[in-house]
Amino acid sequence: MAFTNNCRDTSKDRVAKSEMDEIEINKEMASNSVDMNMDQFKENEELKTCGASLKRKEEQFCKSKPGKDGLCWRHSKEPRQQENTPVVGNIVVKTTMKELREIAKKEGLKGYSRKPKGELLKLIETNTAHKFTREEVFTKKELKTIAKRRGITNYSRLGRADLTELVKKNIENAHVKEExxxxxxxxxxxxxxxxxxxxxxxxxxxxxxxxxxxxxxxxxxxxxxxxxxxxxxxxxxxxxxxxxxxxxxxxxxxxxxxxxxxxxxxxxxxxxxxxxxxxxxxxxxxxxxxxxxxxxxxxxxxxxxxxxxxxxxLNDSSYIALPKPLAQKKAIINVQNTDQECLRCAILSALHPEDVDKNCTKRVGQYKKVV
CATH class of the missing domain: 3.30.1490.100 (DNA polymerase, Y-family, little finger domain)
Known part of the structure; x- marks a missing residue:
């Protein structure tokens, strides 16, 4: 009986040991999968960030958004902005929409109330004698870029109006041969x-x-x-x-x-x-x-x-015959003079149409009697 009990105990120990081994294997596999997931997570994070080492902080890396070369604009060796790229402002008309609509109303234009500013300007300038001044306007950031490229100093804390004036003065004092x-x-x-x-x-x-x-x-x-x-x-x-x-x-x-x-x-x-x-x-x-x-x-x-x-x-000139298509219409008076007084004859024919023979409007003698 003692031998039998010992065999039973040994078999129980083996089962318990195998269960413990299985638990350890499962833990190890779980640990490995966590490590793999962490590595994958780190790789993904590296793709989303610059990853360059920071000089002032040891064992820390830059978390800024990377550019085409995988580095952010601070650590990239590529230039941020080409110096030969011009700064372009917005060409605007400072007349307000209210003023433009009042002009359109006074001029008797139709269909102006729902037009945007660009189309309204075109409508007024096309159909009336009004012409509007267009100005090139820059943002504060664009003005700072211009100032930096022109070598102007002490501009970073200036407002937009003062910065505009500073840039204008620098341009006025510039040497033409250098520009x-x-x-x-x-x-x-x-x-x-x-x-x-x-x-x-x-x-x-x-x-x-x-x-x-x-x-x-x-x-x-x-x-x-x-x-x-x-x-x-x-x-x-x-x-x-x-x-x-x-x-x-x-x-x-x-x-x-x-x-x-x-x-x-x-x-x-x-x-x-x-x-x-x-x-x-x-x-x-x-x-x-x-x-x-x-x-x-x-x-x-x-x-x-x-x-x-x-x-x-324009000077006075002698008689010039009308082109054939215009002459055939018989709607234009063209006085046939032999001197250099075409303009005088044209004015007289316009002012005295009833004092001349309608069948002889070309003859210059018809107009001598009304002078």
Missing amino acids: IKIVDRRDALKGVFGTITIEPLRQHDMLTFFDVSQSTIASTISDALTKKKALKVQLVLQVEMVKTNPATGENIYVIPHFRSTLTTITESTDLELEIAFMVEKVKENMAKYMCEGSGWTFGHIEKLEIHQNKFKP
């Missing part, structure tokens, strides 16, 4: 008429470029006026525009030309005011292109061209 390159291509007629090109030596925003170029534009036109009493002037700005193709993800580049109106400049012209009008027209055309261009954004300024052409005033 722009002037290429004179005038050959015809003793170098008065032709094209003068202004190219930026470093990329500027629109405001800076035109402010720097202002003195060059004015001096170029003034020099031409000393040789000729009058001339026609036009500004043409060439700007690279960029748009992303949504289908392929590739960038599309174009270089449109933004022109001012062809302006007559004489010795009595307010030159500063006329240049301001021409620059305003260039900015206006550029703003329209960016609004209607479906995604076009400002790339960089290529160059500004100053076109100076000969001014030909």
Whole structure:
């Protein structure tokens, strides 16, 4: 009996030992799975964070969001922002919507009440004589970027208005030779008429470029006026525009030309005011292109061209026959004079239609009796 009891005890011990071994194996497997999950978690966290070691804190790592190279902007060796990328402000009209609607109402325009500001401006300018000044406006962050690139100091705590004034003064005091390159291509007629090109030596925003170029534009036109009493002037700005193709993800580049109106400049012209009008027209055309261009954004300024052409005033001339399609309509009076008084004959024919023979309106003798 004693032997039998000992065998039973031994079998119980074996069962208990096997159960204990199984429990230990299960614990070990659970521990290994936890370690694997922790490693996977750490790997995922490393992908979501920079992971660069911090110099000031030992055994601690940067938890900032990584960039393309796996590091954040503080630890990345890639430049944060290319220095040749221009800062572009928003070209805006400061006239309020209330004022625009009042103008549209006074002018008798219809369908203006529900139009957004851009369409309302276009409606008023297209159908009336009103023209609105467009200004380039920068945010405080953009002004700080401009100040940094121009080497201005002590600007970090300034407000937006003071910062704008500081940047403007820096631009006004800048040396032109360091900002722009002037290429004179005038050959015809003793170098008065032709094209003068202004190219930026470093990329500027629109405001800076035109402010720097202002003195060059004015001096170029003034020099031409000393040789000729009058001339026609036009500004043409060439700007690279960029748009992303949504289908392929590739960038599309174009270089449109933004022109001012062809302006007559004489010795009595307010030159500063006329240049301001021409620059305003260039900015206006550029703003329209960016609004209607479906995604076009400002790339960089290529160059500004100053076109100076000969001014030909209207003079009295002799009789010129009407084109055949107009003459067949028999609705236009064209006095057949042999002298240089076409304008005088035209005015007399308009003022005295009842005093002449309707069958002989072309004869100049019909109008001598009413003089």
